[in-house]
Amino acid sequence: MQIISPLLGLAINILSQLLIFRLTGGKRLLRSIYFGFVIGLVFVPVADKHFFFLIEGNEYDRMGLLVTNICIYAFLGYGYFHFINLGQTGRRIRILIELHQSANGLSMNDISEKYNAQDMVKRRLGRLIQNKQVIYENERYYIKKSLMFYITQALVLVKNMLGLRNKMQISNSKSSTSDQWR
Amino acid sequence: MLQEVHYSASVNRGKMTIICWGVIITLISLVVHVVIWRAYLPKRHTKAIFSIFISTLLLFYLLALLLPVFLPSIAYYFPKGILGYMHIGLFVMAFTVAYIITYSAIEADSPSMVILLTIASAGPKGLDRRSLESYMSDEVLLSPRVMDLLRDNMAHQVGGKYMLLPKGKFMAEIFITFGKILGVSKGG
16 A cells, blocks of 8 residues: 555646646646646645555654655656656657658658758747846847756766767857757 | 564655665666766667666665565665555656756757857957857758667668658657647747
């Protein structure tokens, strides 16, 4: 019984998120994900405390169990957030969907017509400006050092630690040819 | 009274050991992952990461089974009953899923990440639109992702066109179905 509460928490997270998103007219995806996560997070300790009182042990045991289940729920909830995120922003997923919807396959040019770099940049820039992570003033873009920016820096560090090459490393030189890309 | 204390102490170990072992197995897996990546980058990253985590978990199960046979006192440090081991497995697997998802974003150079870094590298004077767009072409953003699908056996090339393989169809159907449930567009 003790392993069920984080799984049930995830189920409640998903159902709450879908319901909230539908009730808000499909406009508040990120907010629905956050609320769904919080609702699931509240459920987990409530379930551990009230529905699984049959678990033997004392308060020390229950604390250990609670911490474990909250961690498991957090990992699963994070996974669900990224599952939605992938569906919305993942390039590979978008290409898969385009290929799925084409009975005879697509060439690289066909794929590029349906979904190209300019589309990607436009969408993402729009989101970054809307979320105030990038500022657009006097026809120039400026960075706002937000949480997202620091997360990005941290991911670059992790990548370096793993020995993965940054495929799109920007050099400080003003070269416009592709040789600046590693 | 003494029996109650002994029972309580053994149960104490049972419940706290779950998170302790979960964290230890996860940390060992991460260290092995970093060491392997620095020595030799596997071809299929996701599969390799999953293999590392599952192998470490299975090795733990094997040790938990065999060690108490030779050292009975060590059983004190392991969970009691099969549920405890399932709980540890759930902890490790949940972390593995979360990590693999994060890793795919690290590996694939998310365009949002690149946009942020590109603008940041321009410094206080900022960056104009044309310069930003010149850095982000199909060759950089699109082609490598198509190659990823070929490498992961989700698609293949037939006479100059790309077509989905069963694995790719299945993956696409999951996201299309979920998109319909959610009521959102294709995204990208």
